[in-house]
Each structure stands twice: as C-alpha cells, then as structure tokens.
Amino acid sequence: MNFVCSSAVFNGKKGKQGLPLLCIQLIAGQERSWPELAQAHRALADVRTRDVVCDGFTVRLQHNPGRTVNSIASVNRQDIKARACFLCAESLPQEQKGILYRDEYLILCNPRPVFHSHLTVTYVRHIPQAIAGSIDALLQLAADLGSGWAVLYNGPQCGASAPDHLHFQAVPSGQMPIEKETVDKKRLAMIAEVDGIPLARMRGMGREIMVLTGDNPSALGNAFKKLLNSLQRALCINEEPMMNIAAFYEDGTWRLLIFPRQKHRPDVFFREDDERVVVSPAVIEMGGVIVAPMEKDFERIDAPLVEGIFREVSLDATTVDGAVAKMLLATRSP
C-alpha cells in the first residue's frame, strides 16, 4: 500500500489520540490542502432539502448535483473490470491523506460527500466488497468512532460504487431520519433472540428493516452471520444477499440496522424518456435521505414515488419471514 497518503495512524492503543479527534483533524487538514474537498464542503451549504411525509415515515430529499457520478455509476462486471479501481491507494488523488486504521483500513475524506465530514474507509488491499468477513471490523470501527458517527455498508450489488474493493463509509450521526425512528419502541417488533442477541423488525417503514442490538461484538457479529446465512437459504443463493447496513454505537451498545434488498435501482431509473428519475438507492437512501442529483427529480419526487421505490428495491416481507423462520429453526436445532 501507498503509505505516502497515510497522515496519521490509529491502532487502538490506550493513551493515544482517540479516533474521532483524528478524523476531525484529517477533515480540517484536507479542507486546507485539498481545494476539491473544500469546494465540495462549501457546496453542501447550498444544497436544497425537502421533507416528504410518506405513509408512516418521512424521508428527506437532498438535491445534490455533486453526487451525479455516484448515482449513475455503472456497476456491471465488465465496466468494473475495465476501469482502474479508484479506491486503491495508488489511484487516490495526490492531495488525499488518510488515517491508517488498525493496520487494515485507510480512513479518507469523500470528495463527493452527501454530508459534511463524509468519510470513506477502504481496505488496504484490493479485495471484493463482502460483509461476512468484515462485520467484526465494521463493529470495531463503530465503537472506535463512538456515538458521534454512523458506520455504513453497501452490498456489492446494491449501492457500492466500488463493488470490487472492500470499503465502508462513516458519516456524522443524526443525519438520517431512520436514526430517530429506530429508537421509537412502538416501531420495533421483537421477533427472535439469536444466541442472546435480540432481533427486531421495524414496522410501518415502507421497507424491510431488521435491527440487532447487543453489547458483545463477537456475539453480535455471529448473530448477524446467522441472519445473513438464513437470508441466503431463503433466497436459495450462495452469494451475499443484497443488503445495506448502518451501525451505531453508544454507551457500550451496538445497534445494527440491516436493510435486506431485492433490487439495486428502481425501474424509473432506467427509463429513457422524461419519466426517468435518477435515484440510486444505497444505505443513505434506505436510511431516509434520498439524494436527487437532478433538479427536476428533486422538484417532482412525492410520497407515492418514494413508497413505490422502497417497495420495489426492498426485499419483500414474505421472504424475510421465511429467513427468520429458518434462522429460528437453526438456532433451536442441537
């Protein structure tokens, strides 16, 4: 890896600077030394937002032209193979600095942010985006960043703009409507306990959301892998089930939100006429912030369209029921 771009190191040793402070220093330093990032952060101040009240939940539309490249990025295998990986250290912009995190990841500023202080956390080697082997790292990162941040994951076929290179995102907490909604107990239906880890399902959110909560990261990681395995069996697939993940950590407890998916982009995304709507749902959209890079989409997106997109891209309730049933059966088996 290219250590030239590592400006700080975090290895979790006691007595060293905490990770949140290192990130704040990284962001401030990059705003001074990297004009593109400074400009992107300034542009966020002018981004228009509008709340759309849907059936039982609310989303925030964000008209962010800076995200056009991300929203329309091709993720098909041939195109990915043909391009140089933009997350590999040797391809990073010359101005980019990072924090070498626990020897395995590089924490970087995202030059096309959805929120101020939007970070990309890339694995130091070029290996495919996959969660089973990296869930423990994601939980560790959430704990090291603390309650001020959310750690995000997009599956390789449902939102990751680099499905060939393992990466997470981190954004300041409090930005996505789902964060408030998920602590509202009325919305949570407890459905199972997996090795002592409660699994809940959110109700009335217009899309499937599963919530694992726990204070033991290895038990939580194992429960997550059992859920992943049950989804695989319910879908009769060997590859990773499509999903987005948001992880939060506060007072020693992790909360893992899992958005199971059945489709990356809705049909309206592929229309070739004026009816095309450029919305490419990834974890931030599933969390309730819908990025609309085109102004006409920002103007016309309404509740029925949002509800329809969620219905189309979220895994259906029957399949989720089947996965939960399989998991309970496996948990009870000797």
Ligand SMILES: [Zn+2]
């Ligand atoms: Zn790469």
